[in-house]
Amino acid sequence: MRTVYVNGEYLPETEAKVSIFDRGFLMADGVYEVTSVLGGKLIDFEGHRVRLERSLNELDMQKPAAFDDLLDIHRELVRVNGIEDGMIYLQITRGSAGDRDFAFPDTETTTPTLVLFTQNKPGLANSPAAKAGIKVISIEDIRWGRRDIKTVQLLYPSMGKMMAKKAGCDDAWMVEDGAVTEGTSNNAYIVKGNRIITRQLSHDILHGITRAAVLRFAREAQMEVQERPFTIAEAQEADEAFITSASAFVMPVVEIDGVKLRDGTPGPVAARLREIYLDESIKAAV
Structure with missing residues (x-):
């Protein structure tokens, strides 16, 4: 069973939960990145991190508290899931204000949602x-x-x-x-x-x-x-x-x-x- 990351916690995928009021679910109000893993290492990680930050800025979306720890989180997910070749999916949404509304929620009371999970793809670089x-x-x-x-x-x-x-x-x-x-x-x-x-x-x-x-x-x-x-x-x-x-x-x-x-x-x-x-x-x- 995969270990995933949700808002500061490493959890079994069956225990991972996000609110039904999350704006990523209701409004597609979120951004994402996919980083490949080859030989247990991350490909072009810094490029993905920089583009992620740009996407957040363009949408006036807050960085999650763990933004500066993203490299460590990626590496930990690679380690605990034993990924040699594969991908890590990262998604940040504007979070959940507890109800549905077109207006952006107050950033003082609503924190972004941060989710990451791995996909195991043996032989990723050797695709037929x-x-x-x-x-x-x-x-x-x-x-x-x-x-x-x-x-x-x-x-x-x-x-x-x-x-x-x-x-x-x-x-x-x-x-x-x-x-x-x-x-x-x-x-x-x-x-x-x-x-x-x-x-x-x-x-x-x-x-x-x-x-x-x-x-x-x-x-x-x-x-x-x-x-x-x-x-x-x-x-x-x-x-x-x-x-x-x-x-x-x-x-x-x-x-x-x-x-x-x-x-x-x-x-x-x-x-x-x-x-x-x-x-x-x-x-x-x-």
Whole structure:
């Protein structure tokens, strides 16, 4: 049985409780982060901590009392749950004022809710999908306008994943005003020649922690990076495509809306970036 963390306590998952009046439950008034664990160590922890703090600030949400102890909490959950490879999910909500109200509760009397739990994923870095590649469909992007804040409002991304599953594919790329924004839970890229193309940072997409690291490694490897929107048609004519996320790392895309890229197999750029990212991130893991 997993040990989880709820508001200062390490508990068996069956004993963990959050109020039915918690605003995360009632209003999706919460933010989250997912940090990968490889070899018992945390990947890109500081990047996730910094983005979490930004999300809280953007929503005028208080930090929980244990915010400065998050690294210790992550490490303790890894230890007590025996996680070698896997993920740690962290969620902070505005808390419970004891009833439902659209207005934010008084911060003097309502404290944030902090929850963390682990997911055991043996062989996380050796996913068969990384060798075979994934297939994506395109869907309209109808989410709210602040996708740069990592909130728990994940209904439409969940619907997008189900649309992809129904179509016999693995994920969906969302399209707005004719251009790809991002995947349902990842950033999207295409490759043309030695040039990596991905949408620039703005309110339109999540500022991916893995994205930042991969682009830095790409530039260090003398690859050209162009940050701009691209269309589905352009993607279908690209040499390669891939996604990045904290749990997928760098994952090649081999088919977009039924059109195969290359010969339907992953390309060398995505494979090389995945290799570099994993090597460098494991070295820097905490």
